[in-house]
Amino acid sequence: MEPFYRTIIGVARTLFAAQGLKFTISGEEHIPATGGAVIAMNHTGYMDFTYAGIPARATKRYIRFMAKKEVFDNKISGPMMRAMKHIPVDRGDASDSYRRAVEALRAGELVGVFPEETISRSFELKDFRSGAARMALEAGVPIVPMVLWGSQRVWTKGHPKRLGRTNTPIVIKVGTPISPSEATADVTAELHAVMEKMLHEVQQDYRHEPGAYWVPQRLGGSAPGRAEADAEDARVAAERRARKERERAERANDSGSGPSAPGQ
Known part of the structure; x- marks a missing residue:
């Protein structure tokens, strides 16, 4: 029994209903x-x-999501994320989060992973990181592919939130588990292929608005193409790294500029 996690899910479902x-x-x-x-x-x-x-609630289970460390640093969301046993990820050094995820898997937990690592601006599948396959292989557990479609209409990168009553349709499809027994690269490639096929299948029956920002170019939308989206991701990542370097340099300067010794 996890009363806090169950309560949060109940609150979330009430909000989803209010949003239609x-x-x-x-x-x-x-x-x-x-x-x-x-x-x-x-x-x-x-x-x-x-x-x-x-979908995990159909079997009365909870998913421990791997989420960026900044969410855990927040004074409001941080205690909630820790209470639900989610796993913080430091993008600068993910070794600790990887270890904790493997430990959770070995303990019988469901661990939620976004192999793309960040939101896809093109809404097509980005290249996958190997972490999901590596931790599944190390823990000796299956990988369950899942695709979501329509969630980008609620709130995504570069566009306003739409958290009111929008009546947005959202499709979630869970695929057949993959049991890793091969090299990590092979498992990652298989997972990408399976999820891409699943994504295209759910898109076939979804009503897409021509020219809409949330629709991929492949389906007649105005979302950026893969190359443009990847270039923007690279630009943002470079700016983030540069900002962190400046902050580290400023902290180093501050720590080395203490009060002068007497007589100086």
Whole structure:
């Protein structure tokens, strides 16, 4: 029993109902009823992790999501994330979060991972990091692929939040578990191929508005293409690294400029 996590889910579902969100969920039976598993998801919007936990409730399970450290540093969201046993990720050094994720998997937990690492601005699948495959192989657990579609209409990068009553349809599909027994690169490539196929399948029955910002170019939308989106991600990442370097330099200067010794 996890009363806090269950309460948060209840509150979230009340909010989803107030927003008029219309969920279509399939494949919940593929989430293991017991034992550890990596839940690998695509990433198109900031609210993805709040929606991705819904299918696991069919088997009364909870997902421990790997989320960026900054969320845990926040004085409001931080205590909540820790209470729900989510796993903080420091993008500068992810070794500790990787270790904690493997330990959780070995303890029989479901660990939620976004292999793209960040939101896809093109809404197509980005290249996958190898972390999901590596931790599944090390822990000896399956990878369960999951795709979400429509969540980018609620809140995504570079566009205003739409948290009111929007009646947005959101599709979540859970695929057949993959049991890793090969090299990490092979597992990662298989996972990408499986999730891309699943994503295209759910998109076939979804109504897309021609020219809409949340629709990929492939489907007639105005979202940036993969190359443009990747270039913007690289630019933002470079700015983030430069800012952190400046902050480190400023802290170093501050720590080395203490009060002068007597007589100086």
